[in-house]
Amino acid sequence: MVRRSPARAGQLLADHDVTATSKRVPPTRQGGRIVCRGLAHTFVNARTGESVPALDTVDLVIEPGEFVTVCGPSGCGKTTLLRAIAGLITPTQGQVSCDDVVVRGPGKDRGVVFQELAILPWRTVRRNIAHGLEIQRVPKHEREERVAYFVGLMGLSGFEDKYPHELSGGMKQRVAVARTWAANPRVILMDEPFAAVDAQTRLTLQEELLRISIMSSNSIMFITHNVDEAVFLGDRVVVMTKRPGRIKAIVPVPVPRQERTVEAMADPQFVLLTDQVLHLVRGEVQ
Amino acid sequence: MRAKIAAGAGDASAGPQLRPRGSVTGSPRGPSRILPLLFVVPFLVIIAAWVLAKSAFGVSDAALPSIGDVIHASSQLIDWGILPYDVAASLYRIALGTALAIVIGVPLGLLLGTSRYGVIMFGPFLRFFRAVSGIAILPLLIIWFGFTETTIQVAILYTALIPIIFSTMVGVRTIPPAYRDAIETMGAGSARLIRDVYLPGALASIVVGIRLGVGYGWRALIAGEMLVGAGGLGFMIFGALQFHALGQIVAGMILIGLLYLVIDRLILAPVEDATVRRWGVQRG
Helix, strand or coil: CCCCCCCHHHHHHHHHHHHHHHCCCCCCCCCCCCCEEEEEEEEEECCCCCEEEEEEEEEHHHHHHHCCECCCCCCHHHHHHHHHHHHCCCCCCCEECCCCCEEECCCCEEECCCCCCCCCEEEHHHHHHHHHHHHHCCCCHHHHHHHHHHHHCCCCCCCCCCCCHHHHHHHHHHHHHHHHHHHHHCEEECCCCCCCCCCCHHHHHHHHHHHHHHHHCCCCEEEEEEHHHHHHCCCCCCCCCCCEEEEEEEEEEECHHCCCCCHHHHCCHHHHHHHHHHHHHHHHHH | CHHHHHHCCCHHHHHHHHHHHHCCCCCCCCHHHHHHHHHHHHHHHHHHHHHHHCCCCCCCCCCCCCCCHHHHHHHHHHHHHHHHHHHHHHHHHHHHHHHHHHHHHHHHHHHHHHHHCHHHHHHHHHHHHHHHHHHHHHHHHHHHCCCCCHHHHHHHHHHHHHHHHHHHHHHHHHCCCCHHHHHHCCCCCHHHHHHHHHHHHHHHHHHHHHHHHHHHHHHHHHHHHHHCCHHHHHHHHHHHHHHHHHHHHHHHHHHHHHHHHHHHHHHHHHHHHHHHHHHHHCCC
16 A cells, blocks of 8 residues: 555644534444354355355454454455345354344444445435435434535535536545445445545545544444555454455554554554554465 | 437438437537537438439329428318327327336336346246237237227237336346445335335336337337227328328328427437436436
């Protein structure tokens, strides 16, 4: 990953302070607690009958308000894990619970930011961001207030009435992030959301995500194959083995998210951590 | 899709026609203002050929009427009140038939498109009935319903229904699964899913289906009117045959084509412009 320039990061943090004080932060729900017990999943090809094990006995707890990043080689079952927690697939074995309620399908307590573009082309930026709130029948006044807040926070001002095809890739992903946060789920699951944008935009989006995560109390699980990204964002980095995915190691990142700046990233402790995670992941790739 | 009429009318203009479509924003440069009018060219060519056949090769009035005859016949038909009556009858029938086909076809297409085995189970079935055109089932309909309005209506409905069901089904299948996943994880139920994802997502395809449906239905209508004989443009030109009124026949033919162009351009194209074109998701 490209190292951040100190000037840019300083400016972004300044923006953050301004936003935090000048606008009322909408109430965020207390983060949910996710517990995965003995989670395993095998895909069966409907045509050939061939079965591919994707996930192998994963036990993982995400504490309320925690930011967990999951890192591993391509095809290690990271996305399968996320989809099982989201309730989009039913795991072959084991179970997921969110705040002690067993997950049986998708629900508004677990929001997802997808890797591929999942904002709706027929809704404007404003209506995309408001979508979750519309589904929850949040009164119009409150809905507009929340949308306006996240539009401002994600730097989408002036684009509210644009359609997604009129936006750049980075802007579209900002809308997707804003949409999930606006709906205010207890847990937010992110599946390599910045994989498709260019390196420069990716940096900005990471910084924005860090900022938005500090200001809200949702629990976050973020999937990536990028080690720098995993260490920069996570309170803990879960490293997975190659297929079928198992948890290889969990590496805590002992720097509070509030203190993560370029300076902190250049700190020997951070560099060492990144190397450690990189080593773990590379051990799997070879 | 919009250039389809023009391109379909004359392949000679198909090449240059593609250009203005490429620039969606429509650059105000000179040529792009003239290019959309190119659709007139093939019409002018066929009219010129018509005049030439009459004047240079002396094709008799018994085989091909002159332009003057056609204009004369048209004004006569208007004066007698026959033409407005027949046009109204045909337009009413196509409007009713298409409306019914949309009301029945779109929900059925959504149902098939969203069910896991819908396409596998009903794909060939729909293709089969698409091949058995409305004209081919008219004899059967006449046996069932007699020489009645019902026969014409059922023929239009049947003909327009198949492409609408098919296109809706295909449209739903082409919606990225991530859209459904995304709104399901925001807590949406199936009513929301249909309203917010399936209907708008399939709309581009549905509009294509409706355009095809109206086109096929229009043909079935003319054939039905010829056989049933209860007024309408098909009845008019078929009736003119008995009097060998070639002017009336050709006038009717021109009107049949012209009315379809008007329906397509004035009703269906604006719908497309207001929705799928604005969203940047149009097909074709």
